[in-house]
Amino acid sequence: xxxxxxxxxxxxxxxxxxxxxxxxxxxxxxxxxxxRVNRFCYEIESAVEKNGGIVNGEVASLVDNLEYQWExxxxxxxxxxxxxxxxxxxxxxxxxxxxIDEEEPIEFYVSLDIIKNYVETFQHFMGASFHNIL
Amino acid sequence: MLTIVFRAVIIYAVVLCLYRLMGKRQLGEMQPFELVLTxxxxxxxxxxxxxxxxxxxxxxxxxxxxVVMHYFLTIFSKLSSKFSSFLxxxxxxxxxxxxxxxxxxxxxxxxxxxxxxxxxxxGYFKIEQIQYAxxxxxxxxxxxxxxxxxxxxxxxxxxxxxxSTIPITIISEGKINKDNLKNAKIDEMKVQEILKKAGxxxxxxxxxxxxxxxxxxxLQKFHEKYQTLQIKPLGQVQE
Numbered sequence: 110x111x112x113x114x115x116x117x118x119x120x121x122x123x124x125x126x127x128x129x130x131x132x133x134x135x136x137x138x139x140x141x142x143x144x145r146v147n148r149f150c151y152e153i154e155s156a157v158e159k160n161g162g163i164v165n166g167e168v169a170s171l172v173d174n175l176e177y178q179w180e181x182x183x184x185x186x187x188x189x190x191x192x193x194x195x196x197x198x199x200x201x202x203x204x205x206x207x208x209i210d211e212e213e214p215i216e217f218y219v220s221l222d223i224i225k226n227y228v229e230t231f232q233h234f235m236g237a238s239f240h241n242i243l
Numbered sequence: 244m245l246t247i248v249f250r251a252v253i254i255y256a257v258v259l260c261l262y263r264l265m266g267k268r269q270l271g272e273m274q275p276f277e278l279v280l281t282x283x284x285x286x287x288x289x290x291x292x293x294x295x296x297x298x299x300x301x302x303x304x305x306x307x308x309x310v311v312m313h314y315f316l317t318i319f320s321k322l323s324s325k326f327s328s329f330l331x332x333x334x335x336x337x338x339x340x341x342x343x344x345x346x347x348x349x350x351x352x353x354x355x356x357x358x359x360x361x362x363x364x365x366g367y368f369k370i371e372q373i374q375y376a377x378x379x380x381x382x383x384x385x386x387x388x389x390x391x392x393x394x395x396x397x398x399x400x401x402x403x404x405x406x407s408t409i410p411i412t413i414i415s416e417g418k419i420n421k422d423n424l425k426n427a428k429i430d431e432m433k434v435q436e437i438l439k440k441a442g443x444x445x446x447x448x449x450x451x452x453x454x455x456x457x458x459x460x461x462l463q464k465f466h467e468k469y470q471t472l473q474i475k476p477l478g479q480v481q482e
Contacts, residue, residue: 128304
């Protein structure tokens with residue numbers, strides 16, 4: 110094989126390496142970020158049940174933490190995932206805060222359910238599976 | 244807007260690198276699978292460039308995948324002629340000594356007019372001038388004329404011809420090409436000497452200067468008519 114052939118072969122293996130790395134990093138990043146959001150949702154739910162309502166310091170603090178964490182994760186996810194497909198989460202998290210301020214528990218639960226449902230279905234729609242490929 | 248500018252720069256650089264990696268065939272005559280690849284690349288590259296919500300990686304990853312696929316397809320088609328003909332097809336003789344092969348035309352789904360157009364492109368205007376015409380896998384027509392219509396060569400005339408040489412560009416648009424100086428096995432001193440002999444004061448006044456193995460120099464100054472000079476044959480000029 111000529112020198113050019115070796116360089117080309119090397120480049121192809123580098124490209125394959127990049128593709129594998131990107132796929133693995135994306136998968137890990139999405140799973141970790143969404144799992145974290147899911148965990149926060151369950152923590153918020155139990156905090157609401159424990160305190161008997163949405164207007165209390167613990168719930169507000171958990172929602173703030175969720176917002177902070179999601180903003181952090183979202184900036185990394187934007188390298189890998191279409192921004193439009195994850196912007197709904199940020200919108201619902203902001204709504205959670207608004208519903209606490211406005212003392213609207215029903216809407217709060219609706220938003221929380223939307224987030225949970227979104228997290229659960231995201232993998233279903235975006236993960237590598239036979240029906241998604243086709 | 245600035246985001247789009249940077250995205251365009253990134254995508255352009257990536258596509259350029261990928262085309263370099265795929266080789267020069269992508270720039271000229273393409274096989275069917277290469278044409279498909281080129282079309283898809285063009286489309287893929289534009290999506291993340293204009294759509295800010297789509298990550299650049301969404302454009303780059305499929306591009307890289309296609310290039311890797313193309314590499315392996317090329318390797319397999321080199322290894323197996325059957326695979327190669329499956330991928331690119333086979334050259335088909337459309338004109339033989341008996342005339343147009345209508346069955347071949349039907350198989351290729353081309354008309355007689357298409358054949359005429361292709362042979363005219365090769366410089367022949369009559370079917371009877373052609374011994375064989377072959378439709379290549381890249382869609383181009385190759386024509387072998389009948390010997391009575393073939394262009395006369397020096398060999399046909401039994402003449403002694405000088406060995407052909409490729410002129411080497413020494414100065415282009417006022418700049419000396421140092422790599423070509425090495426190829427021509429001359430130095431800058433010699434170039435200055437030639438310029439002095441031709442009445443040229445500075446290198447930057449020269450639009451083009453070439454030299455061939457026979458020592459023939461083509462020299463043209465900016466906005467002036469060219470002149471040719473003859474020096475001793477270089478002997479060691481690369482052909």
